[in-house]
Every structure is written in C-alpha cells, then in structure tokens.
Amino acid sequence: MSKTPRGLGKGLGALLGDSADLSNFRKPVEYINKTVVTSEQPQNRADIMLIPVDMIEPNPFQPRSSFDPDAMEELAESIRTLGLIQPITVRKKSSDRYQIISGERRFRASKLAGLEEIPAYIRDADDQGMLEMAIVENIQRENLDPIEIALSYQRLIDECSLTQEQMATRVGKKRASVTNYLRLLKLPAKVQHDLKVGLLSVGHAKVLLGIEDEAIQERLCDLVIREGLSVRQLEDRLRKATAAEKTGRNEEQDLPEDYFKVLEIVGKYFTNSISLKRTSGGKGTMTIHFSSDEEIHKFLNALEKSSI
Numbered sequence: 001m002s003k004t005p006r007g008l009g010k011g012l013g014a015l016l017g018d019s020a021d022l023s024n025f026r027k028p029v030e031y032i033n034k035t036v037v038t039s040e041q042p043q044n045r046a047d048i049m050l051i052p053v054d055m056i057e058p059n060p061f062q063p064r065s066s067f068d069p070d071a072m073e074e075l076a077e078s079i080r081t082l083g084l085i086q087p088i089t090v091r092k093k094s095s096d097r098y099q100i101i102s103g104e105r106r107f108r109a110s111k112l113a114g115l116e117e118i119p120a121y122i123r124d125a126d127d128q129g130m131l132e133m134a135i136v137e138n139i140q141r142e143n144l145d146p147i148e149i150a151l152s153y154q155r156l157i158d159e160c161s162l163t164q165e166q167m168a169t170r171v172g173k174k175r176a177s178v179t180n181y182l183r184l185l186k187l188p189a190k191v192q193h194d195l196k197v198g199l200l201s202v203g204h205a206k207v208l209l210g211i212e213d214e215a216i217q218e219r220l221c222d223l224v225i226r227e228g229l230s231v232r233q234l235e236d237r238l239r240k241a242t243a244a245e246k247t248g249r250n251e252e253q254d255l256p257e258d259y260f261k262v263l264e265i266v267g268k269y270f271t272n273s274i275s276l277k278r279t280s281g282g283k284g285t286m287t288i289h290f291s292s293d294e295e296i297h298k299f300l301n302a303l304e305k306s307s308i
Contacts, residue, residue: 051122146181164182
C-alpha cells in the first residue's frame with residue numbers, strides 16, 4: 001500500500017501534485033496459459049503453475065516462526081489489489097501435495113487475501129542440473145515480461161547457487177544487464193505490477209530506481225501512466241524538480257530577530273507550529289497550523305482589540 005512521502009520539497013511536490021486514482025488501470029495479474037496442477041498433468045519446472053492453496057503445506061524447517069500481523073495484512077491488501085506478483089517456490093511431495101521451499105510469507109498473505117490458488121514454481125530438490133537447464137531455457141523465450149526475467153535470474157542465484165557472473169554466462173547476457181534486471185525486484189509491488197502488465201517500461205523503472213522513497217516511486221509511476229510520459233520526459237521533469245528544490249533551499253535565509261518575536265507573539269494563540277520562511281530579498285511566507293475554530297476566534301478577538 002502506498003504511504004505518504006515525507007519531506008517533499010517544492011520541486012517534487014509540484015511535480016507529483018495530488019495522488020491519482022488509477023485503480024481502473026490496475027487489475028490483479030493473471031498467469032495466462034498456466035494450468036492448475038493436478039496429478040495427471042505434466043509440469044515444466046521452469047514455468048509458473050497455479051496450485052490450489054489447500055494442496056500446499058508450510059516447510060517444517062522454516063526458520064522464521066513469527067510474522068508481523070500488520071505487515072501481513074498490508075501484504076494481503078496488496079495481493080487483493082494487484083495479485084501475487086512474485087510466485088512462491090514449492091517441491092512436490094506426492095500427487096496432490098506440495099511443500100514450500102521459499103515464500104511462506106507470501107503464501108500466508110495470499111490465504112489471508114482469500115486466494116484459492118496461487119502461482120508457484122515447482123522444483124525437484126534433488127535435480128539441480130535439470131532445474132538449471134529448464135530455467136535457462138525458459139529465459140530464452142521471447143514473451144517473458146521484465147519481472148518474469150528478473151525472477152528467473154533470481155531463481156538461478158537462489159536455487160542453483162550461481163553467482164551473477166556465472167548466471168550471465170549461462171544466459172548469454174552481460175553482467176550489467178543481469179544486475180539491472182535483478183534491481184527491478186527492489187521496486188514496490190505496485191510498480192512491479194505496472195511493469196509486468198506493460199503500463200510502465202524498463203526505462204521508466206530504471207529512473208524510478210534512482211529515487212529512494214518507495215511512496216515517491218509509486219506516485220511517479222502514477223504520473224507516468226496518467227500523463228503518458230516518455231522516459232526522457234520523466235527524466236527532464238525530475239531534473240527540473242530537483243533544481244527547483246536546490247534553488248528554494250539556497251534562497252532561504254536565517255531569520256532576523258524581529259521575525260522570532262512575531263513567531264513568539266502569534267504562537268501564544270495556537271497550540272500547533274507556526275513557520276516563517278524568508279528569502280534574501282525579504283520575501284517569504286508565514287504558515288499557521290491551527291487545531292480548532294476556537295483558536296481562530298481567539299486570535300481574531302486579539303487582533304480586533306489590538307492587544308497583540
């Protein structure tokens with residue numbers, strides 16, 4: 001879920017504007033042509049299969065035994081809205097039972113979200129070489145979206161114990177390209193979703209990765225979709241917003257003593273903070289935060305009586 005970004009300067013604040021409701025654009029991701037697993041159906045271990053949740057059981061050797069309830073509910077809400085972006089990994093125990101290898105938190109949140117089946121990779125834990133070949137072959141397909149490619153790379157690292165350099169050799173890619181794809185998995189779920197379904201390009205994603213605040217990443221993603229910005233347009237807007245913030249910071253000056261007296265006098269009538277900003281030319285703004293109508297009436301009476 002999106003959180004309100006803190007500390008927005010006037011440059012970024014003006015760029016982002018009000019949050020847009022793009023819920024009509026965002027539908028839960030679907031795994032097309034991925035058949036629900038049954039005992040009779042062949043399984044490609046490099047593919048993503050949909051498995052009923054009642055056929056999946058936790059790993060008894062899971063080192064993590066407790067999960068934060070609030071964080072779980074937040075993840076469940078994201079899954080209700082966007083679907084499960086990153087499939088779990090399971091191993092087959094019998095014709096109708098699967099055990100989690102990784103992704104128990106996602107599994108629990110999916111159940112909490114009310115999903116009846118979830119996407120999963122299936123692997124034979126004792127067949128490393130075949131698994132590696134299957135994943136590499138899967139990466140060579142032309143219809144994979146960027147997140148599927150990134151997840152395949154991550155699987156080679158986690159499940160086949162390959163370094164990034166070894167993996168780049170296996171898939172015939174430059175190491176820098178592999179690294180850039182893996183970085184996509186650091187983006188918020190909402191941004192990954194938009195990248196996966198084609199609302200956002202890899203170029204846009206690379207620009208967003210330069211922003212540390214996830215909430216700002218999500219709002220910039222909304223901006224790109226809402227206004228149809230190209231990668232170059234997004235870069236230009238960010239560059240101008242950053243320049244505006246720097247200019248604004250340079251213009252602000254230390255306040256003269258008289259200004260502190262104003263803050264002290266006016267502040268007696270309000271419980272919340274009052275701020276003053278002044279440029280070198282003497283221009284500026286005064287902001288009063290009030291907590292009730294009574295404070296305004298009290299301040300107005302003082303003005304009318306000229307008691308301040």
